[in-house]
Structures are given as structure tokens and as C-alpha cells.
Amino acid sequence: MTVGPKRRIKLPETVAAxxxxxxxxxxxxxxxxxxxxxxxxxxxxxxxxHRFHCSFEGETVIDVALEPGVASHPFFAFEARVPRGGEFTFTWYDDDGMVHTETRSIDVI
Amino acid sequence: MRLTRRVLLQTTGLGVLGTLGGALDAQQHFFDPEEPTADEVIAEFADGQVIEDRDVTLVLQSFVEDGYRVPVEIHAPGAREIMLVAPANPSKKVLSVRFGRHSAVSHVVTRMRLAADQEVVALARMDNGSVVRATQKVSVLVGGCG
Structure with missing residues (x-):
């Protein structure tokens, strides 16, 4: 059950090395x-x-500082390459102090 | 003068126009004199480096109907950090992105707000520390303040 604003994340479940x-x-x-x-x-x-951060096993993939010029319902698409399977963590930081986190696992075959 | 329907319409018509004018005034946006200018924002990012026009691609339509939601794409292979600046927006800096070691290509797609016609600037700091830039002129039909 998602608490807080709705988050949507899309990434492959498995990728080739x-x-x-x-x-x-x-x-x-x-x-x-x-x-x-x-x-x-x-x-x-x-x-x-004001901030969106994506990390893989604790190491940054992308770290975005957002200003008011970003459209509502902020959306980001970006590229990644990982050396092994593991977990991505997605974190959004709200001005009201709330921090929203999602995780997704990926397998490397 | 007799109070006819015509006289009534003429006078209240003016009144309605006046009220509309007032309502339009109320739609004005807050202007913050403390807000840094676009040049200041760009100079801060450049940090003394000479900015060159190369190696970064800014994909943005040249004509935008809806300034509240403008797709924008920045492609800067080998960049460590990028920043997007909208000089005619109330807040000049739109976003800055730092790419980590798991970021394969320094590429990001998002959606921005554009308040008026302007020349949007994308800046990138490359791995060797040089700062590069791409610009795109945009016409905006309905401005979305940001």
C-alpha cells in the first residue's frame, strides 16, 4: 500500500551484463x-x-535538484548501467519535510 | 435622463470591464527582487570557466502552446553535472542534475515550465572540468509561471 503521493517507476526486471x-x-x-x-x-x-535521488546499492545514479520551474508531477527518464543484480532506491524530498521512497530490484543475466 | 435598458447596460458594462481589469491584476505573479538573474546563475555554475558551445544537446520544441508542461531533453555525453536555465521565468534555475557512477550516459528527459518567449540554456560540466552550453529559442503561447 502506497502512502503519500502516487509514485510510478518503470525499469526492466532483467538486463544483460x-x-x-x-x-x-x-x-x-x-x-x-x-x-x-x-x-x-x-x-x-x-x-x-526539491530533490529527487536515484541510487543503486547505495551509489548514486542521478541526483536532481528541482526548482519551481519543473512542471507539476515531476517526471524523469534517464539511463543506467549496473555491474550486477541489486536494488535501486528512489527518493523524493518534499518542501513539507516528507520523504518518499521506493525500491526496485533488477537481475543481471 | 430616463433609466432605460440601454443606459443601464452601458453603465454596468463599464463596471463589469473595470472588475475584470481588477481580476486580471490579481492574477499577477509575485516578483522577488532577491532572485538571482540568469547571468548570475550561469556564472555561478561556470565557476570562472570559459563556456563553449559544444558537446551538449538541448532538445526542446521551438513553439510551445502550453507553458505549464514542456518536454525537455538534455544529452551531454561525459558530463558530470548539468543545469537548465530559463532566463524569462521568475525562478531562472530550473533544475540541476548530478550524474553518479551508475549513470551510463549523461542524459535526462523531464518536463519544465516556461513563463514567456525566451532562449533556454543548458549547461554541462564535463569530466575534465570544462563547461559547455546549448541554447534553444522558444515561443510560448500560454505562459506557465515557474
């Missing part, structure tokens, strides 16, 4: 940019995912 493969990751988030004004002229406070 030395293969380069694509990972896609997305989280549902409104990415309130902090520049909008509400009906009373007050500033709507910023609330975004």
Missing part, C-alpha cells in the same frame, strides 16, 4: 511554485519536490 537501460520515475505533486498570488493578494507559499 553491460546493457544500458532507461529508468522512468514520476511522482504526483502539484509543485506550487511560490510565485502565485491568492485572491487576497497574498503569496501562495512554495511547496515543491
Amino acid at each position: 553491460g546493457d544500458v537501460f532507461t529508468i522512468k520515475a514520476k511522482i504526483t505533486h502539484h509543485m506550487e511554485n511560490g510565485f502565485r498570488l491568492d485572491q487576497n493578494g497574498g503569496r501562495v507559499p512554495r511547496d515543491i519536490i
Whole structure:
């Protein structure tokens, strides 16, 4: 059961040794940019995912610092190559202090 | 003057227009004078290096209808770090990406916001420390602030 915003991750279950493969990751988030004004002229406070990190067995694949210019429901596609089977960890850091984590295993044949 | 339907429409019509004008004003975005300029953001990333136009590809449509959700792709083989800058957005820096040792090719696809017509800049720091750049001019029909 997923707690918090919906996360979707796509990557192959098995890859051949030395293969380069694509990972896609997305989280549902409104990415309130902090520049909008509400009906009373007050500033709507910023609330975004400010960091997305993907690691394989504790070593970074990609580390993204997000700013308000990233569209809502931030989506990333990127490439990886791993020397052996193991586990990918995906972490999203929210401005509100929440940290959302997902893991996915991959086999190398 | 008699209060006819025509007179009433003319006067209230003006009133409605006035209200609309007020509503449009309320849609304005917050402007933060503390926000660094695009040049400052780029200079900070370059860190004293001369920026050359090579070795990085920025894939972005030249005409965008919806500025709230613009597909963007940065391809910089051999880059350790990349940054995307939108000079006409309220927040110039859009994202920066650090590639780790399991990243096979320094390539990332995402979606960005574009507030207005502008020339988007992608910067990359290569393995040897040099800083390279690619730019793309974009026309935006409906701006999405970011």
C-alpha cells in the first residue's frame, strides 16, 4: 500500500551484463511554485519536490535538484548501467519535510 | 435622463470591464527582487570557466502552446553535472542534475515550465572540468509561471 503521493517507476526486471537501460520515475505533486498570488493578494507559499535521488546499492545514479520551474508531477527518464543484480532506491524530498521512497530490484543475466 | 435598458447596460458594462481589469491584476505573479538573474546563475555554475558551445544537446520544441508542461531533453555525453536555465521565468534555475557512477550516459528527459518567449540554456560540466552550453529559442503561447 502506497502512502503519500502516487509514485510510478518503470525499469526492466532483467538486463544483460553491460546493457544500458532507461529508468522512468514520476511522482504526483502539484509543485506550487511560490510565485502565485491568492485572491487576497497574498503569496501562495512554495511547496515543491526539491530533490529527487536515484541510487543503486547505495551509489548514486542521478541526483536532481528541482526548482519551481519543473512542471507539476515531476517526471524523469534517464539511463543506467549496473555491474550486477541489486536494488535501486528512489527518493523524493518534499518542501513539507516528507520523504518518499521506493525500491526496485533488477537481475543481471 | 430616463433609466432605460440601454443606459443601464452601458453603465454596468463599464463596471463589469473595470472588475475584470481588477481580476486580471490579481492574477499577477509575485516578483522577488532577491532572485538571482540568469547571468548570475550561469556564472555561478561556470565557476570562472570559459563556456563553449559544444558537446551538449538541448532538445526542446521551438513553439510551445502550453507553458505549464514542456518536454525537455538534455544529452551531454561525459558530463558530470548539468543545469537548465530559463532566463524569462521568475525562478531562472530550473533544475540541476548530478550524474553518479551508475549513470551510463549523461542524459535526462523531464518536463519544465516556461513563463514567456525566451532562449533556454543548458549547461554541462564535463569530466575534465570544462563547461559547455546549448541554447534553444522558444515561443510560448500560454505562459506557465515557474
